Amino acid sequence: MYSYEDRMRAVQLYIQYGRRGAATVRDLGYPSVKHLRRWYRHYLKTGDLPPDRSLPGNSYSPEKRRAAVDHYLQTGRCVAHTIRALGYPDGGTLRIWLNEDLGPTPQSQGRGAPKRHIDDKRQAVYELCTRQTSATAVAQRYGVTDSALYNWRDQLLGKEAKRSPVKRQDDNANDGDPEALRAEVKALEKRVHELQLEHDILVKASEIVKKEGGVNPQTLSNREKTLLVDALKGAYRLSELWKAVQLPRSSYYYQREALQRPDKYAEARQAIATIFENNYRCYGYRRIGESLRCDGAALSEKVVRRLMSEEGLIVGSTQRRRFSSYRGELSPAPENIIARDFQAPAPNEKWLTDITEFPVPDGKVYLSPMIDCFDGLAVSWSISASPNAELVNAMLDEAIRTLAPGERPVVHSDRGCHYRWPGWLKRLEAADLTRSMSRKGCTPDNAACEAFFGRLKVEFFYARQWTGTTMEQFIAELDAYIRWYNESRIKMSLGGRSPIEYRRDLGIAA
Structure with missing residues (x-):
């Protein structure tokens, strides 16, 4: 409970602050905003506060008060349980009784107790350690008890403060002891040094x-x-x-x-970086390792992967967005002859085709390739700024010119309108080629061609910035990439060789 003078001081300050309860409690350190408003309402009605420190509805005999505190201590220190069991008092009143009888323990402070900002606690601890007056005087300035003040010191300074020669129970005996004060200041300086060390370590870890x-x-x-x-x-x-x-x-x-020690992988690092940059920054550790073995510098995959990570050589990630030329069922679709079997024992037996788009600053560029299932070679391709019939017809004409007499591959596509227009059908019929189409809306039926587009965009398109590139420049670079894909880009499924190198090793003209 609070004395008459304490309650009157709180009410007067509350009025002075324009009835701002939080500001009043923050300055005084007591009571709760709820009790402060109750005192103020009583002051407005009567012009004074009761001298016996009891307010209407909160008058309890000493025996009831003692019984409530004993019940709280004997039944697990639960405020809510005590109130339910006894039927009195309210939570705020019981916490005030506990605060007076037991001190400001965590169980007795409750939600109504004002929370101190960490800067206030640090300032109070600093004044405690460098004080010229008693600890009680410092505690009174901050509206807390001596015990709470020392708890703050222990929280902020840790074990060093607890080992300091200053005694809580006989605080006044050390008020004038220079050695005790120097010991506490030294403990504080040590703790600050440790915190600064932790901070510097974290900063250097980042840098x-x-x-x-x-x-x-x-x-x-x-x-x-x-x-x-x-x-x-x-x-x-x-x-x-x-x-x-x-x-x-x-x-x-x-x-x-x-x-x-000298870096034994210095030459390997340079070689890896060169291979990575010269191959559109798209080679992962497996293909770089294979390229090194071809050059006579064999390294394990783990070493190549570690060196790439240390050098920051990261392959770009995908940004999936598909182009669709489907315009509905314009004519009867042929049978799906490929049936997801993308393996071919010889060249020019199974061909796959589709269209994909590239959004560039000047507009959109469209690519239509013809992929051979035998080794993934791009047999022919056409690039245009418009996905018209000429795009696919020119590609098909070029692919047909590469066929030897007697070769009749199956040409598989999706159900796009380009592969149902008269020009496309007329060319296939004239060359005696067999048509095959995916099922409606079933991308996996043309998965090998879609995989070619995925590799193309990850390795060539998404990994670079095309700002300032004209459409003509982009078309030229795309054409150069596909030629590099056929002639130089190694495939692990072909034994670390490009499609053309693979055909040459087999004695097949490319």
Whole structure:
């Protein structure tokens, strides 16, 4: 409970602050806003506050008060359970009784107790450690008890504060003791030093090791910890740095020696970067490893993958968006002869075709290729700014010219309108080629051609910025990529060779 003077001071300050309860409680440190408003309403009605510190509806005998506090202590320290069992008082009143009898413990402060900002606590602890007056005077300035003030000190300073020679029970005995004050200041300075060290480690982890600021230093590798220690050893002792990052002394010196050794993979790094850049930045570790083996520098896949990661050589990711030329069932569709069997024992037995688009700054560019299921070779292709009949007809004419006498491949496509127009049908009939079509809305029926488009866009289109590129320049670069795809781009399914190299090794004219 609060004295008459305390309650009157609170009501007068409440009026002075324009009836802003939160500001009043923040300055005084008591009571709750609910009790403050109750006092104010009583003050308006009577012009005064009751001198016996009891308000209407809150008058309880000392015996009832003692019974409520004992019940609280004996039944698990639950305010709600005590109120339900006894039928009195309200939660705020019971917490006030507990605060007076037990001190400001976490169980007795309740939701109505004002929450202190961390800066206020730090200032109070600083004044406690450097005080010229008693701890009681410092506590009164912040509206808390001595016990709460020392709890703040222990929370902020940790174990060093608890080991300090200043005694809580006999605080006044140390008020004039310079040694005790110096010990507390030293403990505070030590804690500040430790916090600064933790901060610097996190900053360096972000700058040097490229880790986020919230990374746990203990989860870093010994090599990364060694880099951190070397970066901070000019400002801190090695022993405290080792302890902070949990790095054994022997491991530190081993890693330092390892970091000073010449990089045995220096030439391999340069070769990997060259292969990556010269192949549209699309080679992963498997194809780069195969290229190195062809050049006589064999490295394991794990080493190639690690070196690529350290050099930041990352293959671009896909951004899927499909072009559709379907315009409905314009004419009867032929049978799906391919039936998802995209394997061919010889060239020019199964051909796949489709259309895809590339949005560039000047507009859209459309590509129509003819893919051979034997080895994935692009037999022919046409590129245009419009997805018209000429796009597919020109591609088909060029593909037919590559056929030897007697070769009659199956030409498989989706159900797009381009493959149902008279020009397309007339050319297939004249060359005696067999038509095959996917089922309606079934992309997997033409999966091998779709896979070609996917690789093309990931390796060539999505990995680059095309701002400022004209349509003519883009068409020229797309044409160059497909030629590189046929002649130089290795496929692991072909034994690390390009489609044309594979045919040459088999003795097949390409």
